[in-house]
Amino acid sequence: MKLGFPFVNHCYLRLIVISCSLLRLGSTSLFAQTKPSDVTPYERNTNQTATYAQIISWYQQLDRQYDQAKLVEVGKTDIGKPLHVFLLAADKQFSSRPNRVTLLINNGIHPGELEGIDACMMMARDLLKANKLPKNVLLAIVPVYNIDGALNRGVSRVNQNGPESYGFRGNARNLNLNRDFIKAEAENTKAFQVMYQSLKPQVFIDNHTSDGADYQHILTYFATQKDKLHPTVSSYMVKTFQAELDKTLTAKGFPPAPYVDSFSDTPDSGLIGYNDSPRYSTGYATLFNCFGFTLETHMWKDYPARVKASYAFDESVMQLCDRDAQTILANQKKANEAVSQQTSFPLSYKLDRTKTDSITFLGYSAAYKLSEVSGLKRLYYDRSKPFTKRIPYWNTFAVDAQVDKPRAYVIPQAWWEVITLLKRNGVKLQTLPKDTLMAVSAYYITDYKSGQRPYEGHYIHSGVKVRSETQQIQFYKGDYLILANQPTNRYIVETLEPQGVDSFFAWNFFDSTLDQKEYFSDYIFEDTAAELLKKDPSLRKKLDEKRASDKAFAENADAQLDFIYRQTPYYEKTHNRYPVYRLK
Template sequence: MNKYYILLLLALPHFLHAQYTWPEELIITPEKTNFEKTSTHKEVMDFLQSIQKLSKEVKVISIGKSLEGKDIPLAILSKSGIATAEEARKASAFVIYIQGNIHAGEVEGKETAMMLMRDILLGDKHYLLDNQVILFAPIYNTDSNDKMEKGRRPSQEDSPMEIGIRENSQGLDLNRDGVKQEALETQALFTHVINQWDPQVFVDLHTTNGTWHAYSLTWAPSYHYAGEVATYQYTNQVMLPALTETIRKKYGLRLGPYGDYSLREGWPVKNFYTYNHHPRYLINQFSLRNRMAILSEAFAHERFYQRIHSTRAFVVEILEYTNEHANEIYQVNKKAEENAIKLVKEQAGKAKKGVRFKMVSHEKLQHFITYDYTGYKKQDGTTAWLRTGNIVEYNDVNYFGQFEPEVETTVPSGYIIPAAFASIAEHLKKMGATVMQLDRSATYIGEAFTIEKFTKAERKFEGHFMATAEGRYTAASRKFKKGDYVVTLEQPLANLIFYILEPQSDDGLITWNFFDAYLEKQGVNNKLVEYPVFKYYKK
């Protein structure tokens, strides 16, 4: 018996999570309040300062300030003492960026980030720093986090009791700002994280607005459309399935792809739809940047502590996976970048890529779990559906989680932007693109786009009347002057530049009204007008 107990005690560390007694200052607000409250900005900042005093392997910096003057903190975790992006580049370090609270009513990521920092720096997850530098931005939407009230998200049933609002202090949805970049937070993120640190993987932590499935958490990759397919394939076909199976076995949680269904299509569920492909969503832009990204959506209808648990399990296993497969992920991303440049070098003027896309289904979901519905006939003869408390499982559900081009156009060698449109060139630079200026006049051969129809939405979206240009390209030769801007596509962000500069793009700069003033001054609503950005194939 003594021998048996000795063996049992020796085995315990291998299958029990280590328990720690944390310093009081590292106990977060949900833990202190029986998960009735979420952390304020000050409480997050206090936590970060406290843990920085207790560990030499974390450095907390501010990447910028909100409209109300609050710091947007970034915690840099590194076993090797890396504290700057330059040091990470010199060390060829693998960098992963994890962001919470982009929508300040979706607070699970904020709390999860602090819990994991505690586990990694002072607990049993220290090995997760062996092969990676981890960047945590626990409270990205700082201002709106503290605008707490009850009833903000009815689907969460006041769990926690009070939460912040979705938009930032400028009234902008930070997860629709990836192209136009009007928010101070977005500008800080691109300047001080995305462009500087160039994370190989980006994880964005959300909670659904109220979608009724029965998964503890759903996920989505950075969708492939105009980008290189390799990063999407690895994330969607290798990493996410592996994580889903691991979490089922280790935690007993069921995860699945992100989406929603419509009861207008009847019941039982036949189709499950993801969200769209636009790079305005930060996750999706990473596909165009030859990097991987993962959207995490906790299930709104679980309790606060359950949502933290599923989010924490997901992020832990992501970090386990990236720690083990860092070199493999890096090589996939590197190859995607090389292929983007190679296509321009070898196929400019020949290859075509999509600029407008439609959602399609090439996959059927098996063992799809959801809450059941029961129907009844209304007096007008229509059928209404009421949700029951029963969880059911369906097979062969069409999953609309892929995108196919509706409009394609030729990939050029690059673009010429007249000097008068310096704001466009500067915007490209903000997004990380390399932009040069002509030091002498030069003639370029390519195509000019004539706008034949220019339409704008009747209702505002994120402060914009979204625009659409239709027309045609014709072969042309143009002479440009000293000071005009040249944007070659022989650079890592070739796909992103292509997507936002193409006039027919469904989420480009025309979409977001960057050219409205010029086009309307030229009379685009009454006559044909040439798009001022020239697509060139050769000099």
């Protein structure tokens, strides 16, 4: 039996099929072997969390002990360590199958938010030891995702109640990996995308710890934004899966609430649903009709309570996946087929504040008093005054911008970074067999805004506006054609349409097209411009109209020369021309 997990090289993508017999990490392990033990480091001291070496050693031990378990290296990370996924299958078949749900659980993307790491170590052991693996689920656990941050242990989360030490949010390049799922600059993300596309999960969990307001709930979570999912998947997730999940968690002693994000200082004013765009893990999963959950245990609850809550959440999701496996599989299949034929795609969403629901919230009364530090008003929560009440919940998002898909996109091979991303994320591309002149629709970027400060190493573009122009473009053998009839259509459209919130354009992949490469010398072009105006009355009319309507322009000689220059064949057609073209 062979398990195909492509590995990501630092420079290019290599696909390697690895024999499962090579994946049993025994004497060749990078980690020192410890005496087999049924007790995790956390269980020996509940105010401690396992180190990276202990985590991997633990899963290696389970791999050696049980035939239903497999620890697999899926690629490298920015710090040079391998990224692993731990696979659990009752039938010992470790690849995705059409009659079994794949549940992917990610841990330690922020290594200071680490309850999921310890909870999953125990859950994996308990399932194997009791021989209670779900028969309808392939369980895939990323033991620790941000290995770079996990190795950088300390006490950087000042508001967190334990454990004694833990990892750091940024990775070795100081990237927040939960903002990297589109641009994929980290080696971790490249490896994750390869793994994700191999597993093709139907359900996804990302384990986190929240900060912010104080309240009674040990756990909160947000689900994939319901209005972004295909209706079949969304309806089932909200009405059946989440309804049952919330009931189960409450019965286990962990009544949940939505992730706490409010309009005002305190949550009792009402909560806002989370708009998880594709830069985030759950937003990325949404592009492939996978519904997901970001679990947020509460930072100020004691560490054992948070670990127990994480265990309960992950276990409950797994059990529901097992129970409803055939429905979940059928829903994703239907969504994939529909997306292949879908003609119009949303590019951004905004909160609809006219539509309000309500939830039961377990909070603490909040008030204000004078700060001993500043002498000014400060917020505090009074735990001696708990409350239970219904509060507003705004969780409806309306489409803010959308686009009709073309028949296909054409992208020159020169943009290899984007092409690599498309291939890695399961998009099928065809190469042109010969040089070809095509009539295409070309976008010109007419306006955009960029951040004033870098965000994850980028000055993200927003408010992008375009105009479209039909042109004859020369393409060359080896350039790429991307048909928009694929289950990956959402990924294709939302990354390639420049107006998309997390498009490749937004993340600066095409910024070189915004630079003008050729210019003119004023004193020479003056005579050429005058001659052009004499020969072309329509150009003269455009110039006069512009001067009449724009006083600053009328008083700027250079601007007028540039205006004329841009109307001539001398002006480069590639300036501001977006280099991904649409075929109607």
